[in-house]
Amino acid sequence: MAQGRLDHGPPVAVIDIGSNSVRLVVYEGLTRSPSPIFNEKVLAGLGRQVQSTGLLAPDAVAEALAALRRFRALCDNLQVGKVYGIATAACRDAENGPPFIAEAERICRVKIDVLSGKREAELAALGVVSGIHDPDGITGDLGGGSLELIDVRGHKIRRGVTLPLGGLALKDAAGQSLKRAEKIVERALADVPFLKSGKARNFYAVGGAWRALAGLHMAQTGYPLHVMHGYTLRAREALEFCELVQRVDPETLSNIEVISAARRPLLGYAAVVLSRLIRKIRPDNIVLSALGVREGLLYSLLSESEKKKDALIAAARNLNLLRSRSPQHGEELVRWTDRFMDSSGIDETAEERRLRHAACLVADVSWRTHPDYRGEQSLNLIAHADFVSLDHAGRAYLALAVYFRHVGITHDDELSPRLRELASTRMLDRARILGATMRVAYMVSASMPGVLPKTPLRVERGRLVLTLSGSNRALNGERVMNRMRTLARLIGREAVVVEE
Structure with missing residues (x-):
């Protein structure tokens, strides 16, 4: 298995014989957030004469069958475990739909389900x-x-x-x-x-x-x-x-x-x-x-427990697993920021909470990039990632939060002003707060697992308090304190590091 692939079992494919296009999509596996690893379509136009003649056009049939031969060969080379075949309106309405489907099944070596409306x-x-x-x-x-x-x-x-x-x-x-x-x-x-x-x-x-x-x-x-x-x-x-x-x-x-x-x-x-x-x-x-x-179709094949998963969080976990220095650290960052936000008194909706969790999971995906470009790389990667269950304002929030985590909250003059406009004033403020919070976390933990659970960040008695105990007391320093002060200013608190 390539290191850039997730082990979700063998790939699955859907051959979709539509009235305009014939398409093959091969997915990495059958999961809540499936990633396409191959996608190709041919605009054969099978349905262009069905209303007037009742028939699939002969030249369209020939073009579609040629595409299906290629698709079957691609599935074989991609070692697809399961191929699902579906066909839609043109094939169910045309008089010559059944013989076309029979030939398509012979070529594809799978049963093709001619879907009812x-x-x-x-x-x-x-x-x-x-x-x-x-x-x-x-x-x-x-x-x-x-x-x-x-x-x-x-x-x-x-x-x-x-x-x-x-x-x-x-x-x-x-x-x-x-x-x-x-x-x-x-x-x-x-x-x-x-x-x-x-x-x-x-x-x-x-x-x-x-x-x-x-x-x-x-x-x-x-x-x-x-x-x-x-x-x-x-x-x-x-x-x-x-x-x-x-x-x-x-x-x-x-x-x-x-x-x-x-x-x-x-x-x-x-x-x-x-x-x-x-x-x-x-x-x-x-x-x-x-x-x-x-x-x-793929969603309908999932177990009930898999269907209930949040597709955004599932995709963020996949990216965390593939590209972070420590996937466990990303999970710990979720819980670490939970404790901070719960103690801060900052109002947070359920939707804002799930977006913050996703941002924590993808916060380290650009660590291999040159330090001067990690912010920009993160911004582009996350804004254009293959995420679903996410609107464009949410994409902007995720991208901006991780951008601020890398470059700091005062270096936004290089950002596209229109990208900033996709996020509301409230979400832009939350992105800055989360970015500043993650800057404290990464300065303390160096992206390694097991540190954040022992170094809690909370708001206590009107102060922003980072607690370092035992051997973690040696982690304190001016850079940690500077990042604490930046976060404290954003939330209107005094920054304190407590060594126990």
Whole structure:
């Protein structure tokens, strides 16, 4: 096993035969926070003529089967332990879907589950459950052939619906007319009774076409964090952007080059569907989810105890194990800062506590970097890490806290001002406090396990007190005291080191 890999058993793979793309994703293992080790797609366009002809196009079938031969060979070379095959709207709706699936099964050497619309909606919802912390809203999964809609509250999902409004299907049914597409979407959504329950909640957007729209919006606004999962727009802003995309030729939009040429013809149809959903549901926010049916399938296979784990903490523990000098020290830092925060009187919500725990676990991941660049390296690594169950404000907090841990709280003039803007004033303050707290911890412990449990930091009688006893008394020094004073100033206390 490579040292940069975690031992979660053999890799698992999902071959996803969609109406627009055929994709292979190989994951490191079946865990609460699975990391992809290989990801490839081919935009075969299987569903582009199903609405008008009832058939999968012959050239699309040939391209898809060629991709599947490559995918099977890749799975063999990657020594995948288990391959799961799924297919969606185009294959279940097309008259020649069954013979295509039979040939695909022969090539892939696995059973391919042609998902019903209900099952596809359920898996899309489970993908959101697996990747969004405590979700609350309507999930919409827009594929090439269909749109699945389903209500999600925490870990509870309701019965969903499937509609023939995928980008390729809609373009085909509307005769390539956006005006006719608007009417088709309006009629289809009129029969979905639960959409009004999404008012003032979130709408979770799943699917490549909506990710392309969001990527274009990111580029046009100069958004500082190029991470799709968790990207959030106010509903009004998203509606205005969708209507702009509908009005103009996509090729004339600024930054259109960030969208692949194959995706551009469907942007207008994706915008039509999203704009009509926003008007119908009236959500507060549109939240992009990079996790959907594939991740929902893997999540459904986990044990109940594994499902209950926090995916962010699980991912932070994995990174701690892979890159820290002492993974145990990261766990001890969590408990050490717990005691400090509990005694400090600083108000901390449950969400802020889980973010602080994650920051402690990833605080040492850049120790191999040159000392002058550890702050910058940590900032970039954590802000762009493959984390889920984390919004962009939370990413900014994690990255800034560990940045301050390395460079100190007074050296933020080099930070991107827009990255700072992702975190609220409160969270920026908390990032500074945690960064300063970790600077005390690392100066005392030198990142080694077993030290922090014996050197508690607490607020006692209005003073910030670090207790060093026994042989740990020799750890005291001017650098420790300087860092204590910095933290004490942030929380309005006097710094004291007690030797026992």
